[in-house]
Amino acid sequence: MASDKLLEISDADFDAQVLKNSLPVLVDFWAPWCGPCKAIGPVIEQLAEEYAGKVAIAKMNVDDSPSTPGKYGIRAIPTLIMFKNGEVVDQITGAVGKPQLAALIDKAL
Template identity: 45%
Template sequence: MANNIVTLTSENFEREVLQSDIPVVVDFWAAWCGPCRMVAPVIEELAQEYAGRVKFAKLNVDDYGDIAYTFRIMSIPTIMLFKNGQVVDKIIGARPKSDFVNFINRNL
C-alpha cells in the first residue's frame, strides 16, 4: 500500500477520519474482493495527485466489520468521502479513474 494511504483500524478511525481537518476518502475493501483489487491502484494514484488536499485511507471490512456495519457497507468496494466527520458522498463498485476524480472534485 502506498505510504500516503492510511490503514484504518478501530483505534485510529475516529482520529484519522472523523476528526480530520481535510476531506477523507475511505476505501472499504477486502483482500478476497476482485473489484477492490482493481480499484486499489486508482486509489493509490489519486492519493498522490491529491496529497495535502485530501486524505486517503483504507479499511479492511473483514478485520473491522463493526465499522463497516456502522456505515451500512453492503457491497465492496465502497468508497466514501467524509468532510467534517460526516459522510458527504459515496461510490459503490469498481469505476474508471475519471469517476473517482469527479467524485472528489464535486465534494472539495
C-alpha cells in the same frame, strides 16, 4: 503498500483518522479476497499521490474492522465514502474508474 500517502485505518483509529481529520477523507472499504477491490487498488494509490495535502485517502479492510462498515450500512465492497467535517458527503459502490473517483473527490473540495 505502494503509496506512503495512503492511510491504512481500522475501527480503532477511524474517528481520529477520518471524522476528526481537518481534510476531506475518502475511505475505501475493501477486502483482500475481493476482485473488484484489487482492480481499483492502483487507482486509489494514484489518487492518494495526486491529492496529497488536499484530501486524505484511506483504506479499511472490512474483515479486520467490521464495526465501522456496519455503522455505515456497507453491504457490498468496494464501497468508497467521502467524508468532510466528520460527515458523509458522498458514496460510490463498485469498481469505478479514476474519472468517477476524481469527480467524487473534487466535489468535496
